[in-house]
Amino acid sequence: METLEKLVPRIQKMADNLCRAEGLELVHVECQRESHGRTLRVYIDKSGGVTLDDCAFVSRQLNDLLDVQFDIQEPYNLEVSSPGSKRPLSKLVDFDRFKGKKAKIKTMEAINGQKNFTGVLVGASKEMIALSINNHTVKIPYGIIDRARLA
Numbered sequence: 001m002e003t004l005e006k007l008v009p010r011i012q013k014m015a016d017n018l019c020r021a022e023g024l025e026l027v028h029v030e031c032q033r034e035s036h037g038r039t040l041r042v043y044i045d046k047s048g049g050v051t052l053d054d055c056a057f058v059s060r061q062l063n064d065l066l067d068v069q070f071d072i073q074e075p076y077n078l079e080v081s082s083p084g085s086k087r088p089l090s091k092l093v094d095f096d097r098f099k100g101k102k103a104k105i106k107t108m109e110a111i112n113g114q115k116n117f118t119g120v121l122v123g124a125s126k127e128m129i130a131l132s133i134n135n136h137t138v139k140i141p142y143g144i145i146d147r148a149r150l151a
Contacts, residue, residue: 014065
């Protein structure tokens with residue numbers, strides 16, 4: 001039996017296929033341990049924004065797929081929502097798409113003794129994210145990003 005955290009990449013692929021079939025964008029999938037247990041959070045989007053009906057549809061469909069595809073023994077809550085104003089940035093193209101927007105990035109490894117960065121996205125190229133902080137550009141390798149969100 002695999003843990004929910006280890007299933008996230010496979011769940012993400014399944015959710016991405018479901019979203020594409022419905023004309024939606026899968027923004028991000030995460031599994032969080034919270035005070036009331038585990039939460040599998042799925043963020044979706046589309047041009048013009050997602051509706052409550054979009055979220056409910058994806059939630060029902062994904063819940064059924066999870067039940068059929070995986071034997072998840074641990075209890076969890078499935079949440080499907082829009083990414084909101086603090087949208088997670090999880091794909092390399094997201095960093096270019098939101099160029100000019102303020103973002104918070106946390107890295108797994110320190111860059112010049114620092115792991116937390118807040119600045120304006122300059123863009124992305126060749127697996128590097130450029131972030132402007134106080135008129136100084138910091139280049140962050142995409143592969144060491146732990147979390148990134150619009151601020």
